[in-house]
Amino acid sequence: MKNRKRVFLLLGLLITLGLIYIGILQFKISQYSHNEVPKNADYLIVLGARVKGTVPSLALASRINSAAEYLKKNKETIVITSGGKGPGEDISEAESIRRKLVEQGISESRIILEDQSTDTYENIKFSKRLIPTGAKLGLVVTNTFHVYRGVSIARDYGLEVHGLPAATPWSAVIKSYSREYLAITKFYLKRYILD
Template identity: 75%
Template sequence: MKKKRKILSILGVLVALGLIYIGLLQFKISQYSDVEAPKNADYLIVLGASVRGTVPSLAFASRINAATKYLKENKDTVVIASGGKGPGEDISEAESIKIELVKQGISESRIILEDRSTDTYENIDYSKKLIPEDAKLGLVVTNTFHLYRAISIARDQGLDVQGLPAKTPLKALVKSYTREYLAITKFYLKRYILD
């Protein structure tokens, strides 16, 4: 009986620590998800997400729509469409961004393609090489749940960027946040322990 109580106590402590950790992650995410993006950025980096055939997922479409709105209001801003071609995708994520932006009235001449990356680290790394030489102010465009990690990765790679948050569709909330907690944990391990 004592052994059972001890195991339950340990489990209780672990669950409590887990909930505190998730609460802290959620606090960090929320600090980045309501930011007001500065006007007249020199460039945007739109981070890719899943494409079903040629159609962007709901979360991805939200990123593209946020970028479109910003680009229409800030006529001199160029956009780096970032994302390679993954399983089940008929076109690269970058190509999908370009198609949707052009459909919504953004000139092709403002769009730079980065179509090799397979994750957020590569999105930033490969996009960094395509930033116009004289550019200073940059924004990373992604969903609210992803912005904290994306900006942290960009800053770790020497980019002084801010965020342009795109809404996370209700349908994708639970799955997106669960995956993001794991991805942030992996990011912390890589940054503080494995390096």
């Protein structure tokens, strides 16, 4: 009887700690997705997401729209479109982003393609190589759930960046946030323990 009580107490403690941890992560995600976005950034990095054939997923379309809106208001800002070609994708994510930006009136002369990356770390690492000399202030463009991790990774690579949040599609909220809690945990492990 005592053993069973201890097991329930331990389970209750673990569940409580888990909920507190998720609450802290959610606070960080919310904080970063509501920060003020600086004007006249030197560059944007639009992080890739799934493309269905040649059509951006809803999450990626939201990122593209946020980037286009910013670029129209900040005429000197250049944009790096980031993301390689994965399974089920007929073109790279970077190319899909580029096409949609051009459709929204963004000049091709302002667009730089990074079409080799396969995850957020590579998005940032490979995009960093393409940032024009002298460019200092950047914005990482991604969905609200992803801004905290995207900006944190970019800062770990020595970039002076802020987040430019794009809305997370309602149909993807539960899945996206659940996966992001795990991805942030992996990021913490990599940053503080494994490296």
